[in-house]
Amino acid sequence: MNDREGRPAGLRERTRRAVQAEIVEAAMRLFLEQGFEATTMEQIASEIGTSRRSLFRYFGTKEDIVLGDHADHGKVLQAALEARPAHEPPWEALRAALKQLVESLPYSPRDFLKITSMLHASPSLRARQHEKRQQWTELLVPDIARRLGAAADPMAEVRARALVACALSCSEVATEVWVRSEGTVDMEQAFDEAVAAVRG
Missing domain, CATH: 1.10.357.10 (Tetracycline Repressor, domain 2)
Known part of the structure; x- marks a missing residue:
C-alpha cells in the first residue's frame, strides 16, 4: 500500500490499517449475528481484545465502522x-x-x-x-x-x-x-x- 505520493506506507500506517480491518471484520460479524442496534461498541472492543477507549481511536461511531x-x-x-x-x-x-x-x-x-x-x-x-x-x-x-x-x-x-x-x-x-x-x-x-x- 502506497501513500498519496506513491511511497510505501509507513509501518505505523500499515499497522493502523490492519487494526481497522480487524475491527471491521469483528464488528460486521457481530452486526450480522445479533443486529446493528443490539451490538455495542463495548462488545466490539471485547471481541478484538481491546478497550472501548482504544476502539474510538479508530472509529468514532458504529456507523463509521459499517460505512467507513x-x-x-x-x-x-x-x-x-x-x-x-x-x-x-x-x-x-x-x-x-x-x-x-x-x-x-x-x-x-x-x-x-x-x-x-x-x-x-x-x-x-x-x-x-x-x-x-x-x-x-x-x-x-x-x-x-x-x-x-x-x-x-x-x-x-x-x-x-x-x-x-x-x-x-x-x-x-x-x-x-x-x-x-x-x-x-x-x-x-x-x-x-x-x-x-x-x-x-
Whole structure:
C-alpha cells in the first residue's frame, strides 16, 4: 500500500490499517449475528481484545465502522466511470460503473443481502449512508459533464448533477426493492425499470 505520493506506507500506517480491518471484520460479524442496534461498541472492543477507549481511536461511531469504506467505494465508482469509452452515453456509462462497483465488493451474495438489509433497517445508518453518497456525486459529475459535450455551457453542470443524482437514486430504489424481496428480484432489472421510469 502506497501513500498519496506513491511511497510505501509507513509501518505505523500499515499497522493502523490492519487494526481497522480487524475491527471491521469483528464488528460486521457481530452486526450480522445479533443486529446493528443490539451490538455495542463495548462488545466490539471485547471481541478484538481491546478497550472501548482504544476502539474510538479508530472509529468514532458504529456507523463509521459499517460505512467507513464508502469513500473508497466512491473512488472505485469514479475510476470505473472514467474507464468507460469516451463516446458512451451518460446513462449507459453510469449503469456499467455501478454494476462494476457491486461486482467489486468482497461479499458473497448472501452476506451482501444481510449487510444491505441491515443498512436499510437502521435509520442512523441510512442517514449516514446518504451523507456519504453525496460525496460520490462530486466524484462523478466531471466525467458526466464531459460526456454531455457542452463544457462551455454553464448549464452543463446542472444537467450532469441531475443525471448523477437520478442514477444514484435509481440504484438506491433498485437495491431497496431487492432487499424487500429478500434477494429474489433481479437488481439490474429493477435499476433499468427505475431508469426507464425517470427517462420516460
